Amino acid sequence: MTRFRTLVQILVALGTNAYLLFPFGSVIYQGPLKAVCHPGLNCYSCPGALLSCPVGAVQNFMASLRFTMPGTWPHLGTLVVGYLGFIGTLVGRLPCGWLCPFGFIQDLLYKIPSPKFSLWKPLRYVKYAVLVVLVLVLPVWLVDASGLGHPWFCKLLCPAGTLEGALPLLLLKPSLWATVGFYFWNKLAILIIIVVLAILISRPFCRILCPLGAFYSLFTRMTLVQLEFIEGNCVDCGSCVRKCPTGVKPQEEFDSRECIMCLKCLDACQFRALSFGVRRLNHKPAKRVTSPL
Amino acid sequence: MPKRALWLIIIFTLLFILGINTGDLEYLLNLGNTICLSCIGVG
Numbered sequence: 561m562t563r564f565r566t567l568v569q570i571l572v573a574l575g576t577n578a579y580l581l582f583p584f585g586s587v588i589y590q591g592p593l594k595a596v597c598h599p600g601l602n603c604y605s606c607p608g609a610l611l612s613c614p615v616g617a618v619q620n621f622m623a624s625l626r627f628t629m630p631g632t633w634p635h636l637g638t639l640v641v642g643y644l645g646f647i648g649t650l651v652g653r654l655p656c657g658w659l660c661p662f663g664f665i666q667d668l669l670y671k672i673p674s675p676k677f678s679l680w681k682p683l684r685y686v687k688y689a690v691l692v693v694l695v696l697v698l699p700v701w702l703v704d705a706s707g708l709g710h711p712w713f714c715k716l717l718c719p720a721g722t723l724e725g726a727l728p729l730l731l732l733k734p735s736l737w738a739t740v741g742f743y744f745w746n747k748l749a750i751l752i753i754i755v756v757l758a759i760l761i762s763r764p765f766c767r768i769l770c771p772l773g774a775f776y777s778l779f780t781r782m783t784l785v786q787l788e789f790i791e792g793n794c795v796d797c798g799s800c801v802r803k804c805p806t807g808v809k810p811q812e813e814f815d816s817r818e819c820i821m822c823l824k825c826l827d828a829c830q831f832r833a834l835s836f837g838v839r840r841l842n843h844k845p846a847k848r849v850t851s852p853l
Numbered sequence: 854m855p856k857r858a859l860w861l862i863i864i865f866t867l868l869f870i871l872g873i874n875t876g877d878l879e880y881l882l883n884l885g886n887t888i889c890l891s892c893i894g895v896g
Contacts, residue, residue, distance in 0.1 A: 587888070594885025595878050605889040612885040616892070620884050621877070635880045639872025645865035649858050714891040721892035729893055736893060744894025782857045839855055 561827045565658055566667075572600075573661040577608035577724075587732055597640055599647055600660025601772050603718070605725035607732060614644055615695060615772050616714055616721075622699035623709030644772075648779035652786075656766055656773050657805075657820035662720040663766055667805070669758035677760050678807055683768045684818060690717065691771035713771060715743055719751040762805040767818065777817035786839045787821065789814045794833035800825035810834060 576598055579589035589610055597614040598604075604613045621637025647655060656663050670676075694713040703709045714721050726744060730736050757764040766773050789810050801809050804825055806818040811833075826834050872878070 588886075590886040592882065595882040597881070603889070603892050604885045605892045612881055616889060617881055617884060621880070624880075633875050635875065635877055637872070637877060638868040638875070639877035639881065642865045642867070642869030642872055646862060646869065649861040649865060711889070711891045714889060715894070718892065721889070722894065725889065725892040726894055729888065736895070739890075739895045740893065741895070743891075747894045779861070782855060782861065784855075784858050784862075839858070 561823050565822060568658050569661075569664040569667070572659045573664050576602060576611050577606055577661065579608045579610055582607035582732065587729065597643055598659075598661075599644075599655040601662045601718075601720045601770060602660070603721045603723075603725035605721065605729060607728050609724070613720075614640055615718070616711055618644075619695055619699045619711035619713055622696060623703075623711060625700050626703050626709065627707045644775060645779070648776045649782065650784045652780040652783040652821060653773060653776045653817075653819060654785075654821040656770070656776065657822035660766075660772075661724070663763060663820070665723070666754075666758040666763045666765060669755060670762050670805070672759045674759050676762075679761050679764065679767055681807070686768050687770055687774040690769055691774040695771045716746065717750060717769065719747065719754045719765060722747040722751040762807070763820075766820065767806055773820075780817050780819060781815045782839075784839060785821075785837065786815065787819065787823075787826070788835045788837065790833050790835065793831045795831055797831070799828040799830070800834065803828040 582588065588605060588607055591610075593610045594604065594612050596611050597617055598609075598611040599614070601615060602609060602611065602613055604611070604616055617640045618637055621635050621640065625634055625636070690713065694717060698712040699709040701709070702712070722744075726740075726747065730740070754765050754769075761767075787810065791811070794811055796811065800811075804810075805822060806816075806820055808816040808818050808825075810816075810825055821836075823836060826836055
């Protein structure tokens with residue numbers, strides 16, 4: 561399963577960033593596919609990107625709310641919210657584990673041999689603050705003289721934008737160097753910190769800062785598909801916990817909002833204590849309060 | 854299928870359709886076709 565997931569990650573990352581004409585024609589892809597959002601975090605200013613970034617799209621919809629001309633219908637961004645909510649309800653955070661190019665990059669970085677550390681758990685709540693403050697509130701609240709807001713997550717934080725968008729574009733269009741300022745250097749510093757952290761800690765950006773993961777995680781306890789914990793089969797060997805990239809303990813935190821459904825735990829379990837399938841109606845998940853782990 | 858999931862799927866599908874009919878698709882297309890200066894860090 562792990563190899564199959566890696567293959568899917570490679571195919572999705574390459575397939576959704578397959579525009580190869582940027583050295584010759586337009587520096588970014590400008591075709592009809594840009595009307596579709598990527599299910600993961602993938603900067604739409606990446607020279608190869610074929611799809612739009614859902615987080616960037618939501619922020620821009622929010623930023624334009626107060627700019628609406630009198631007599632025109634405001635763009636509420638219900639298209640993107642409906643799209644992301646539909647995916648979230650079906651599969652929860654599965655796109656984080658299988659489809660997100662930036663998640664894949666972090667998976668690769670974590671393979672670099674180094675001392676490994678676990679994440680301080682309260683940090684996982686920061687991503688909800690990022691979603692509310694930088695993606696939803698500030699783009700509407702902080703507007704310029706014309707009434708237009710800014711995508712503050714892209715502007716202040718997004719390391720995917722720096723890695724996939726800013727750095728390649730600055731290489732391709734050196735004239736852009738004249739315009740970069742504080743925001744670029746701030747984001748470059750954040751990218752470097754995230755890259756170093758990703759070598760030491762599994763998926764730090766997904767677990768601490770990603771607003772898309774935060775949104776998908778709102779649905780993890782009602783998704784159509786789920787991981788099921790079969791308590792009677794569990795021998796508390798802890799192999800699932802050791803393999804989990806987001807530090808979930810299936811026997812304690814069943815239906816955890818941190819689970820990205822990578823299914824590594826399913827591979828690791830020799831005793832068939834975990835299964836993956838469609839959630840049953842009125843099924844109450846098993847839950848333990850204590851564990852010898 | 855859990856009832857809550859079914860209701861959510863219906864609600865999000867309706868939101869998606871509403872977005873298509875209020876011009877979100879064109880807005881998204883225009884957005885994606887321009888270089889995001891915020892992503893680059895211009896400002």
